[in-house]
Amino acid sequence: MPNGSPAAESPPEPGRVAVVIEDDADIRNLLQAILEQAGFSTHACEDGAVGIEAIRTYQPILTTLDISLPGIDGFEVARQIRSFSTTYIIMLSARDEEIDTLMGLDAGADDYLTKPFRPRELRARIEAMLRRYHASTAEQEAPPPTPVGTVVPAPAGTAETADTAAVEPEEPGWLSHNGLRINEEMWLCDVDGSPVELTRSEFDLLLAIMQGARRVISKESLALELRGDYATTGYVSDSDKRAVEVHMANLRRKLNDPVGSPRFIETVRGVGYRLADARRAARR
Structure with a gap:
């Protein structure tokens, strides 16, 4: 009780x-x-x-x-x-x-x-x-933020990589990468023009990764994002990280993005996630 x-x-x-x-x-x-x-x-x-x-x-x-x-x-x-x-x-x-x-x-x-x-x-x-x-x-309700295609500063808990190419320039309000698009203002996501229905948690995870471009975003940072602890530090349990993994697995399934040959999201083992290399994805 x-x-x-x-x-x-x-x-x-x-x-x-x-x-x-x-x-x-x-x-x-x-x-x-x-x-x-x-x-x-x-x-x-x-x-x-x-x-x-x-x-x-x-x-x-x-x-x-x-x-x-x-x-x-x-x-x-x-x-x-x-x-x-x-x-x-x-x-x-x-x-x-x-x-x-x-x-x-x-x-x-x-x-x-x-x-x-x-x-x-x-x-x-x-x-x-x-x-x-x-x-x-x-x-x-606010005016558009930083222009799409601008490299966004890495969120707390992320690791910088040598390849930090920004997501592709798009029409205002959209972030795009390899045919995947997401619009934070309209809460929309599509792949090759076909809409993809995401839960709030899946959308938030994908948005964080898209905004980070090729920077690696840790599971801890994503767990804090899901809890609403923006730009703060806090305790993240193994269960919190497993929850991120489950949401990511569901997200991959909806995007048809296999772990072994990712088009959109690349797993950095033991660290976190980042956008897949556009050149590698083009060779799929």
């Missing part, structure tokens, strides 16, 4: 919608209270099928999802949600084995939290997600 009690709630903010999919009434009520305290308008569901329809109807930016649901389990619910929605999924479960965490992320979850959980910890993860969401929203 979760411990602690949330403080008085704030009025819902425009566009801040959440769906709670949880069959335990006590936990469901607690999750609603935490989310309403954070300014969300919430919609609670007791089973996966109803939860899927709620996401179609309300188009939430955040969804909390229990694994042990009646009927359809949380893993299958996450897979179905991912077929039509980019809502940020926080999966909740009493299972604390690493394989369960990896299965949840592989099914499409962005984050995984074990029960019993502290309301304060869940709130912190929600706030980290909101920082990323508001940052992307603010960038959509």
Whole structure:
């Protein structure tokens, strides 16, 4: 049973919608209270099928999802949600084995939290997600940043390489490399003109790598990016790094980008990731 009690709630903010999919009434009520305290308008569901329809109807930016649901389990619910929605999924479960965490992320979850959980910890993860969401929203409303094709300074925790060619110049707002394009302002990604649907975590990882060009970006830096700890240092566990690996594997699958002969993303073993060499990719 979760411990602690949330403080008085704030009025819902425009566009801040959440769906709670949880069959335990006590936990469901607690999750609603935490989310309403954070300014969300919430919609609670007791089973996966109803939860899927709620996401179609309300188009939430955040969804909390229990694994042990009646009927359809949380893993299958996450897979179905991912077929039509980019809502940020926080999966909740009493299972604390690493394989369960990896299965949840592989099914499409962005984050995984074990029960019993502290309301304060869940709130912190929600706030980290909101920082990323508001940052992307603010960038959509702001004038275009550094011109596309300019070498971006390496993020904290990245290693400089001899080959630091920038991504290809593109139309304003787009970063392009070997036929892969990404637009941070419009939250779009395509390969050879065909759109690619990415989760928020996959999009953030790809954007960080595209902005880094041929600089190697460490798994630690990418884990901090996913947590919303921008330009800061912090503890990164093996589980955090494994989560990055799972998200990267899902991203590669969607981009049809095999590890052995990458067109877009190159793995630097034991360090992290960078954009693949354009010349090498052209010889594929």
